[in-house]
Amino acid sequence: MRVAVVGTGHVGLVTASTLAYLGHDVVGLDNDPDKIRLLKAGTAPFFEPGLEELVNEMVAAGRLTFADTVEEAIPGREVVFLCVGTPPRASGEANLVAVETAGRQIAANVTGRTLLVEKSTVPAGTARRLKTTLVRERPDLQAELAVASNPEFLREGKAIEDSLEPDRILVGADDEWAFEMLRALYEPLTSKGALLIETDIATAELSKHASNAFLALKISYANALARLCEKSGADVLAVADVLGSDHRIGRAFLNAGLGYGGYCFPKDIQAFERLAVSLGYDFPLLNEVVAINNGAVDAVVEKITDALWNLEDKRITLLGLAFKPGTDDVRLAPALVLANRLIERGATCVGYDPQAGEAAVAEVPALALASTPYEAARGAHCVVVCTEWDEFKTLDLAKLKEVVEYPIIVDGRNIFDYDQVREAGFSYYPTGRPPLV
Ligand code: UGA
Numbered sequence: 185m186r187v188a189v190v191g192t193g194h195v196g197l198v199t200a201s202t203l204a205y206l207g208h209d210v211v212g213l214d215n216d217p218d219k220i221r222l223l224k225a226g227t228a229p230f231f232e233p234g235l236e237e238l239v240n241e242m243v244a245a246g247r248l249t250f251a252d253t254v255e256e257a258i259p260g261r262e263v264v265f266l267c268v269g270t271p272p273r274a275s276g277e278a279n280l281v282a283v284e285t286a287g288r289q290i291a292a293n294v295t296g297r298t299l300l301v302e303k304s305t306v307p308a309g310t311a312r313r314l315k316t317t318l319v320r321e322r323p324d325l326q327a328e329l330a331v332a333s334n335p336e337f338l339r340e341g342k343a344i345e346d347s348l349e350p351d352r353i354l355v356g357a358d359d360e361w362a363f364e365m366l367r368a369l370y371e372p373l374t375s376k377g378a379l380l381i382e383t384d385i386a387t388a389e390l391s392k393h394a395s396n397a398f399l400a401l402k403i404s405y406a407n408a409l410a411r412l413c414e415k416s417g418a419d420v421l422a423v424a425d426v427l428g429s430d431h432r433i434g435r436a437f438l439n440a441g442l443g444y445g446g447y448c449f450p451k452d453i454q455a456f457e458r459l460a461v462s463l464g465y466d467f468p469l470l471n472e473v474v475a476i477n478n479g480a481v482d483a484v485v486e487k488i489t490d491a492l493w494n495l496e497d498k499r500i501t502l503l504g505l506a507f508k509p510g511t512d513d514v515r516l517a518p519a520l521v522l523a524n525r526l527i528e529r530g531a532t533c534v535g536y537d538p539q540a541g542e543a544a545v546a547e548v549p550a551l552a553l554a555s556t557p558y559e560a561a562r563g564a565h566c567v568v569v570c571t572e573w574d575e576f577k578t579l580d581l582a583k584l585k586e587v588v589e590y591p592i593i594v595d596g597r598n599i600f601d602y603d604q605v606r607e608a609g610f611s612y613y614p615t616g617r618p619p620l621v
Contacts, residue, residue: 185209185369188261190286192219192250194343194447194513195303195336196267197228198235202347203265204242206372212250213257220252231512231539234344258293263365265334266290266314267303276454277462278307287314291321297328299365303336305396305452307459308389311356332357332366333385335392340446341510352379356388393456397470400449402437404476410440410616411483420616421598440616442518442570442596443480445507450474450516480615481521484568487594487613488526492565496530499589501564503557504571504597506540514543518596519570523548536560538573562587572597581608 185208189200192214200212214220219229226243228236242248251257258264268282283306290300300318302311311331318329333356338346353373355366363382367374374380383391406424413420420440428435444450453470460467492498507517514520517540523533527550534552535544541553554560557576561567561584569576577599585591585608593605595614602620605612612620 185263185365186261187211187263187265187369188213188257188290189265189267189303190214190254190257190290191267191269191282191304192223192229193267193269194230194232194340195338196265197223197239198232198338198343198347199265199267199303199336201235201238201242201248202344203369204245204247205238205348206370208247208369210242210248211257211261212248213254214250214252217252220250223250232343233341233510238344254289254293258290259295261294261298263299263301263369264290264294265301265303267336270304270306270451270455272451272454275458277458278305278451278455280306280310280313283310283314284317287317288321291318291325291329294322294325294329296325297361298325298330299362300329300331301366302331302333302389305335305392305448305455306333306389307393307455308386309459310389311385330357330359330362331385332362333388333392334366335388337392337395340513341508348373350378352381354381354383354388354391356383356385358385393452393459396449396452397456397473399437400444400453400477401469401473403439403444404473406438406440406616407443407480407483408476411479413616414483417618419618423616439598441480441572441598442484442522442615443477445516445518445521446513447515450477481518481525483615484522484594484596485525485529487619488566488568491592491594491611491613492590494530495526498531498565499563500526500531500533501554501557501560501567501588502533502535502551503537503560503567503569503576504573505535505537505544505551506571506573509571509573512537512539512543514540514547517544517571520544520548520551522568522570522596523551527551534560534564537571538575558583558587564588565590566592566594568594569597569599572599581605581610585609 187208187210190213192212200210204210270278273279315331410420424438427433457470505519536554591610593610
């Protein structure tokens with residue numbers, strides 16, 4: 185099928201390249217000419233495992249091209265994916281200006297029957313607004329234009345895998361021809377057993393927010409349990425295993441630690457809560473999820489203060505700066521929230537991350553950057569694990585001990601076991617587990 189993908193951010197570029205991989209003829213459009221120049225030169229504008237290779241492979245196969253104008257990209261395309269940003273407004277509600285603008289520009293350039301598919305996370309009701317916008321722009325094509333919702337469930341760092349082996353593909357539409365197009369589009373996946381769920385549009389839109397909010401709720405539940413475990417002497421890892429062994433609960437997303445960050449959960453939960461309120465339903469549970477998440481960083485600050493007393497003139501090493509492993513994304517990364525809090529209180533912070541170092545320093549200029557974990561830990565009064573990159577799990581703790589000033593580890597992601605740190609001679613403050621002092 186002839187597909188356009190509008191917006192080549194994380195969701196857009198993965199959507200464009202994986203649809204090309206499934207055999208479609210795809211053009212990726214972005215209004216940032218620098219991004220398009222980079223992509224045409226074979227460079228992905230951000231790190232995502234395997235993505236740059238896939239993009240270049242698809243370009244070489246002639247199935248993926250890039251454009252920086254709607255006039256070039258849209259005419260002749262049957263399906264247009266909207267993957268533009270939906271950043272939060274100051275109130276927390278989603279800012280949909282980019283969605284509306286793109287919708288208008290797309291409508292002005294379509295040449296025949298076209299399905300506009302929302303891929304960006306948008307509040308329920310957006311498709312209805314979009315449809316009105318399209319028809320206002322092109323009354324001549326009223327019956328030829330439809331809007332569908334096909335929310336993205338990919339995780340950064342696992343984006344290609346999630347797109348090509350999805351748990352489910354969710355499509356919401358009003359018109360039978362829209363469903364037919366989406367069935368045809370995803371046929372290469374459904375023919376291999378992928379689950380396709382068809383709903384009305386509002387259900388699809390709402391399900392996306394509901395999924396992200398539920399995952400965040402699980403994390404906050406684990407973090408609330410962690411506080412309770414710390415006070416009662418219980419071990420949150422074991423508690424999570426017990427909960428997780430009940431198949432009705434499941435073990436995933438019950439890892440207590442520094443909490444969730446990134447561009448999706450914090451923004452989507454706020455937007456979901458704002459949507460609920462605007463529809464006349466208070467959803468205080470979501471505010472509680474956010475409050476517990478903020479408290480996860482507070483808990484780590486408390487542990488560090490407990491171990492070091494005053495933070496002035498203390499040197500603190502942050503291992504991991506990305507909001508999670510496998511990405512160079514530092515947007516709302518708990519590590520950076522922590523760095524700011526520690527720096528405000530007079531500490532010197534030295535960070536190391538296998539991918540996200542430069543991005544982190546751009547956000548927190550007072551953060552010093554090291555090129556290895558051992559260099560980061562040299563002279564440290566405390567080493568804090570902020571992101572659970574695999575390379576930290578196999579650190580030579582004896583070597584680490586030799587370079588630090590005080591042998592103290594605060595483990596914000598519970599990556600070490602007690603024997604490891606005990607043998608190396610560290611005091612150890614995990615999350616929701618008894619400390620080893
Ligand atoms: C999330 C969802 O998992 C995707 O399904 C969704 O498509 C995406 O948002 C989106 O809306 O675009 P992502 O933000 O890439 O994906 O990252 P996750 O792997 O979900 O992790 C989110 C945060 O939760 C990270 O900061 C991670 O460290 C934290 N987390 C995760 C925990 O603190 N504990 C856990 O047990 C799991």
